[in-house]
Amino acid sequence: MIDHSHIGAETEEVSIDVERGQLRLFCQATGETNPVFWDAEAARAAGHDRIPTPPTYAQTLLNLTPFKKNLVLDVMQVDLARMLHGEQGFIHHHPICVGDTIRLQQRVADIYDKKGGALEFIVLETTARNQDDVVCCTLKSVAVVRN
Amino acid sequence: MTALSNLKVGDKLPALTAGPIRPLDLALFAGGSGDHNPIHVDKSFAESAGFPDVFAHGMLSMAYLGRALTDWAGATAVKEFAVRFAAITPLGASVVCEGEVEEIVERDGEHLAKLVLQASVKDGPVTLKGDALVRIG
Numbered sequence: 001m002i003d004h005s006h007i008g009a010e011t012e013e014v015s016i017d018v019e020r021g022q023l024r025l026f027c028q029a030t031g032e033t034n035p036v037f038w039d040a041e042a043a044r045a046a047g048h049d050r051i052p053t054p055p056t057y058a059q060t061l062l063n064l065t066p067f068k069k070n071l072v073l074d075v076m077q078v079d080l081a082r083m084l085h086g087e088q089g090f091i092h093h094h095p096i097c098v099g100d101t102i103r104l105q106q107r108v109a110d111i112y113d114k115k116g117g118a119l120e121f122i123v124l125e126t127t128a129r130n131q132d133d134v135v136c137c138t139l140k141s142v143a144v145v146r147n
Numbered sequence: 148m149t150a151l152s153n154l155k156v157g158d159k160l161p162a163l164t165a166g167p168i169r170p171l172d173l174a175l176f177a178g179g180s181g182d183h184n185p186i187h188v189d190k191s192f193a194e195s196a197g198f199p200d201v202f203a204h205g206m207l208s209m210a211y212l213g214r215a216l217t218d219w220a221g222a223t224a225v226k227e228f229a230v231r232f233a234a235i236t237p238l239g240a241s242v243v244c245e246g247e248v249e250e251i252v253e254r255d256g257e258h259l260a261k262l263v264l265q266a267s268v269k270d271g272p273v274t275l276k277g278d279a280l281v282r283i284g
Contacts, residue, residue: 022179029172029179030210031165036222046222055213055225059206063181080184081196085205089229140229 002076002111002120002145009075010107011067018061018100023053026060040098050097058090058102058128058137065104072122078145086121087142094136101131109140120145151220151283154260160246163215164269167241168203176207203236208244208266208275215244216262220281226259230277234268241269246279258284 027037032054035042043051072078096102110123126139166172173187182204185192193201209230216225236242243266250261260283266275 022181025175026179026210029175030207030214032210032214034214034217034222043222048222052222054210054217054222055228056206056210060180060182063183081186081192083184085232087229087231088206088209089227090225091227092223092225095223 001113001117001147002078002122004111006071006076006108007111008108009071011069011071011105013103013105014065014067015101015103016061016065018053018096018098018102020051020098022060022064023051023057023098026054026057030054048095048097050099053096053098055090055092056088058096058139059088059141061096061102061128062104062106062126062139067106071106071108071124072143076122078122078143082146084144084146085141086144087140089140091138092136093138094130094134096128096130096136100136102136103129118147120147151260152258154248154251154283156248156250158248160215160219160248160262160264163211163218163244165211165214165242165244166269167239168207168236170201170238172207173201173203173238176204180204180206180210182206198235200238202238203240205230205232205236205275208236208242209277211242212244212246212264212266212275212277215246216279216281220283224282225279226282227280228277229279230264230275232274233276234272234274236268236274240271242274243267243269249278252280257282
């Protein structure tokens with residue numbers, strides 16, 4: 001069983017640049033052909049100052065952020081082979097655009113179990129702020145651990 | 148996008164079908180999304196975890212659902228978007244993304260639609276269930 005004292009644990013705040021090349025790789029991988037996500041001119045024509053990012057892209061930034069320790073794998077020492085992604089949510093407050101530098105910080109919001117401990121759930125919440133200190137997105141992930 | 152301002156409860160999100168999902172798609176998504184969990188790209192690791200083969204990232208299907216939303220309402224129209232991953236998406240699956248307007252909401256001067264969403268394997272189980280709040284005016 002995962003030690004519930006990890007509730008409230010958090011990462012340091014780490015910055016990541018929103019790069020056009022990585023966004024293009026994401027778009028290629030997801031079949032995203034909307035030119036607004038590929039081309040600055042198309043983005044401007046659609047009323048965006050800069051190339052915006054798709055509504056799940058903040059999770060990619062999170063995945064790529066080089067935290068010193070991963071809360072689940074390193075701090076809680078959960079075996080990756082026993083984990084599944086249970087839930088994912090995004091609340092968008094402000095667009096994340098190519099050229100932004102996003103600072104991410106993740107914390108353990110909750111840990112609970114079901115089926116007498118056969119399944120444990122880790123709730124992770126992440127805040128993503130841009131270079132102007134505007135909160136752009138809050139992310140919530142639920143990881144399921146199969147015991 | 149002006150047509151969206153006339154939306155009503157029960158209106159459908161234009162459906163989007165993606166796939167069939169090949170091993171290459173999972174390799175591309177591992178790199179594209181930064182999710183390097185070997186359960187999606189390494190069959191021997193997937194087997195060690197108790198699965199018969201690799202399977203698709205749940206976030207790949209969520210990205211397909213996101214495409215359906217942004218194709219319909221605009222690149223930055225999605226305010227809230229959440230899903231529960233209900234079943235695994237196997238290799239070879241075509242993913243069908245669907246949604247329906249559940250409620251029209253006015254909040255902070257914005258005209259918003261709340262949608263219920265799902266992704267499913269074509270001719271198979273529902274894999275993602277969720278909802279979204281999307282700006283429509």
